[in-house]
Structures are given as structure tokens and as C-alpha cells.
Amino acid sequence: MARTAQRLAVIVAITASIMAYLWRAPNSEGIxxxxxxxxxxxxxxxxxxxxxxxxxxxxxxxxxxxxxxxxxxxxxKDAKDDAGLEIQDTSIENVPVRIARPKNQNGNLPAIVFYHGGAFYMGSVDTHNSLTSSLARLANVVVVSVDYRLAPEHPFPAGLEDCYTVTKHILEHGNSNKLRIDTNRVAVAGDSAGGNFAAVIAMRFASQTTSERKPRLQILIYPVLQLFDMMLPSYMHNHFEFFPYTVDHTLTIYFGKKVDQSIYANNHLSVAQKKKYRKYVDWSLIPAKYRTVYQKPLTDNQEGDPTLIENAKLALNPEVSPLLVDDESLAKLPPTYLLTVGHDRLRDETFIYEGRLKRNGVPVVHNHYEHIFHGSVGFLHGPFALDIAKKMVDDMVIYIGENL
Incomplete structure (x- = not known):
């Protein structure tokens, strides 16, 4: 009898520990x-x-x-997601897409080509349906959500090329009877890894002299903009995370080569590379309130590991790190909407991007939401709906209405 009671006590203790771990939300003050x-x-x-x-x-x-x-x-999925919309799952040049169009709108409408987030290896048009449908309905635009190929089955640049293919087609042929899009009013948009794609694709079109039409706006939602400096203050700070992920694991999947955890100490860079690219990742453009502890780069005089430098060399490719381009290139970009959140390792690079865009004459609207976490914008309906997500989308819709 005593032994049974002891076993029961152990089971209760273990269960309590598991529940405490699951319910624990460290660094969540203010959320x-x-x-x-x-x-x-x-x-x-x-x-x-x-x-x-x-x-x-x-x-x-x-x-x-x-x-x-x-x-x-x-x-x-909540029934509210697609209310008032025509939803079509189809393909554009063999790339799967989901097209959300406001009902009873027969003329050519402005459009957003949207690239979902998910660390380059997760996500789909389904996981982001609530967001894309809300944008289509509330902003009265067509949203073309790209179901691009994912790593590791399809490492860089497969997913990026899918997104570019769809965007190019929309800009060149969107005014067809099938798509009914105003090709002079097309924005590119994405969140996280999808924000990376949006920034890269906007730069591609901005740099081309042959494209008759180019994106009118870029809308970047807590985007991945650089993989040069993994020791920015926002990387060093302990943030709330609703899903644990690591840069080394993500890049190993995306690049198809082993990237280890020493990347967090910028061990993927030589001193020469640090000197070459530091001017593009300027800490002085990060708000002073985020630089109270970490005020300047810490390891720029330390040589990295040769093996990691080789395996992670794609991190310095501007089509992976769109922040790593010169000012002349940045100046060509279209008006830009930036959304950042306080609980996010990607926070600081977006502030740097904003500062460099403004310094080069690009119109920028940047809405920062301090007390919320990376990945939150999609929780609009259903059991996990967040009021702040609705606020973020409403603010985006206002910008889209005024600029697209």
C-alpha cells in the first residue's frame, strides 16, 4: 500500500512538473x-x-x-477567415498559389503577392490563410499567396525562385481576364522568412532596368534581413518565444550544409568579412534604449572558424541577407512598410534597415509593437486569437489603403 502511494506521488510530481513547464512563459512581462x-x-x-x-x-x-x-x-480554422472572399487554389507557372479575391469585385484590383514565413522549412498557404484572407477582405485587394518549395527538400534558392516566378508573372500578366489585377498597383509582402523573400525580390526588381512594371510597395513583417551579425542586442537579449528554433538548425536546413551553434558568436565570419560588411549593419541605427547593455559589436577583431566560414558563406549573399547591399542599391527600393515586435531576435536588423532606407530617401512607415512576440500577427481568429494581431493587421490595412 505504501509503495503504491509512493508511485502515485511520483506520478503526480512528474505530471505537475510537466504542466508547470508547459504553462511557464518566461520573459513575458507586458504581453x-x-x-x-x-x-x-x-x-x-x-x-x-x-x-x-x-x-x-x-x-x-x-x-x-x-x-x-x-x-x-x-x-x-475559423469560418471567419474566408468570409466575403472568393478563394482559388491554382498554380502560376507550375508554382502552387492561393488567390483570395473580394466577392463581387469584377474590375482589376490592386494586389499583394504574399510569401509566408516558417524559417524557410515550415509554413504554407494554409498556415497563413487567416492573415492573407484578412488582408484581402479588409484592404479590398487580391492576395496571391505563394506555396513555395521548402527546405531541406529544396534548399536555397528554390523557394525564393518560386516566389520571384509568381511575382514576375503577376506584374507582366496580372491584368488578364483570369487574374483581374491592376499591374501598376502590386505590392510584395511577407513575414519572417517570407519577409526575407519580399525584401530580396523587391531589390531584384528595383535593380532591373528591363522590367516594365515593378512592385509599388514592399511590406515586411518582422523580416529576416541579415545573417551577418548574430550578436546584435536583440540576439543577446532573452525574449519570449512561443516556438523554439535556432539559427544553426535553420541555416543547416536552408543551406544544406552543417552550421553549428558557434554562429551565435559570429564564428562564421573572418575578420576581413567583418570589416567589409560592418558598414551595412550599423549599430548606431538601433534605438539607444536597446543598446544600454550591448553598445557596440563585440567580436569584429576575432577570426572565425574556417569550416563554418565555408559552410555558412551563403549568409553573406545579398539574396539571403538583403541588408548587405550598398546605399545606391537601397535608394532604388519602393516605399516600404515595416512591422516589428519587441520580443524578437530580428528586431534590431529591421531598425537598421529602416535607418538606411530613410537615409537614402526611401519613404518608410515603421510600426513597432513592443509587448508581443515574433509570429503573432497571424492569430486573428479561433481559440488563440490575439487583440494585438487584429491591431497590427488594421494598421497594415490603413497603410495599404493609402499607398497601394
Whole structure:
């Protein structure tokens, strides 16, 4: 009897520890609707644990697990997502897309070509449907969401090329009877990794002299803009995260070569590379309030590891790190909308990008939301809906209405 009681006590203790871990939300001060955020975070932790366990046991890899769980969560899709819209799943030049168009709008409408986030290896038009449909409905525009190829099955630059192919087609042929798009009023947009694609594609078109039509706007939602400096203050600060991910794991998948954790100490760079590219990642453009502890680069005089330098060399490619271009190139970019959040390792590079764009005469609107986390903009409907997500989308819609 005593032994049974002891076992029960152990089970209760373990269960309590697991529940405490799942419910714990460190660094979440100031985040509103925290109970809802805790529930969301718990589901992501479970997904991550299952993925790591499956990988360790040789059952599956964590990428497959995350994708499958995301697919299950789609069954929670809210009916409000597509209200008032015509939704068409089709393809453009063999690239799958989802087109959301306001109903009863027969004329040529402005359009947003949207590239979803997901660290280059996750996400789909389904995971971002709530956001893309909301933009189509509220801004009265056509949204073409690109279901690009994902790493590791398709490493860089496959996904980027898919997005470019669709965008080029929209700009050149969007005014067809099928698409009914005003090709003079097309924006490129994306979140996180998709924001990276949007910035790169906007730069491609801005640099071309042969393109008759180019994107009118770029809309970047907490974008990946550089993989040069992994020791920016926003990387060094402990932020709230609703889904754990690491740069080394992400880049290993995206590049198809092993990138280890020493990238967090900028060990992927030689001193010569640091000297060459530092001017593009200027810490003085980060707001002073974020530089109270880490005020200047820390390792620019330290030589990196030759193997990592070779494996991570794509990190310095402007089509991976669009911040690493000269001022003359930046000056050619279209008007830009930037969205950042406080709990985000990508925060500071967007402030640097903003500063450089403004310095070169590019019109910029930058809305920063301090007390919210990376990935939050899509939680518009359903059990994890966040008020701040609706606010962020409403602010974007205002910008789109005034500029597109």
C-alpha cells in the first residue's frame, strides 16, 4: 500500500512538473492575454518535444513532425477567415498559389503577392490563410499567396525562385481576364522568412532596368534581413518565444550544409568579412534604449572558424541577407512598410534597415509593437486569437489603403 502511494506521488510530481513547464512563459512581462498565449506556447512546446524525441529515436525528423502538427491545427480554422472572399487554389507557372479575391469585385484590383514565413522549412498557404484572407477582405485587394518549395527538400534558392516566378508573372500578366489585377498597383509582402523573400525580390526588381512594371510597395513583417551579425542586442537579449528554433538548425536546413551553434558568436565570419560588411549593419541605427547593455559589436577583431566560414558563406549573399547591399542599391527600393515586435531576435536588423532606407530617401512607415512576440500577427481568429494581431493587421490595412 505504501509503495503504491509512493508511485502515485511520483506520478503526480512528474505530471505537475510537466504542466508547470508547459504553462511557464518566461520573459513575458507586458504581453497581454497571457493565459491565451500560455496555451499557445504549451502546444508549441509539446510539438517541439515530440519532434526532438522522434528525431532522437530515429522514428522521424522534427521537421516532419512540426509540419504534421501544423496540419492538424489547421482543422481549427475559423469560418471567419474566408468570409466575403472568393478563394482559388491554382498554380502560376507550375508554382502552387492561393488567390483570395473580394466577392463581387469584377474590375482589376490592386494586389499583394504574399510569401509566408516558417524559417524557410515550415509554413504554407494554409498556415497563413487567416492573415492573407484578412488582408484581402479588409484592404479590398487580391492576395496571391505563394506555396513555395521548402527546405531541406529544396534548399536555397528554390523557394525564393518560386516566389520571384509568381511575382514576375503577376506584374507582366496580372491584368488578364483570369487574374483581374491592376499591374501598376502590386505590392510584395511577407513575414519572417517570407519577409526575407519580399525584401530580396523587391531589390531584384528595383535593380532591373528591363522590367516594365515593378512592385509599388514592399511590406515586411518582422523580416529576416541579415545573417551577418548574430550578436546584435536583440540576439543577446532573452525574449519570449512561443516556438523554439535556432539559427544553426535553420541555416543547416536552408543551406544544406552543417552550421553549428558557434554562429551565435559570429564564428562564421573572418575578420576581413567583418570589416567589409560592418558598414551595412550599423549599430548606431538601433534605438539607444536597446543598446544600454550591448553598445557596440563585440567580436569584429576575432577570426572565425574556417569550416563554418565555408559552410555558412551563403549568409553573406545579398539574396539571403538583403541588408548587405550598398546605399545606391537601397535608394532604388519602393516605399516600404515595416512591422516589428519587441520580443524578437530580428528586431534590431529591421531598425537598421529602416535607418538606411530613410537615409537614402526611401519613404518608410515603421510600426513597432513592443509587448508581443515574433509570429503573432497571424492569430486573428479561433481559440488563440490575439487583440494585438487584429491591431497590427488594421494598421497594415490603413497603410495599404493609402499607398497601394
Amino acid at each position: 497581454e492575454q497571457l493565459d491565451r498565449v500560455r496555451a499557445l506556447t504549451a502546444s508549441m512546446k509539446i510539438t517541439y518535444i515530440i519532434g526532438r524525441a522522434a528525431e532522437m529515436l530515429g522514428i522521424s525528423d522534427r521537421i516532419s513532425v512540426v509540419r504534421k502538427v501544423a496540419g492538424l491545427m489547421l482543422r481549427l
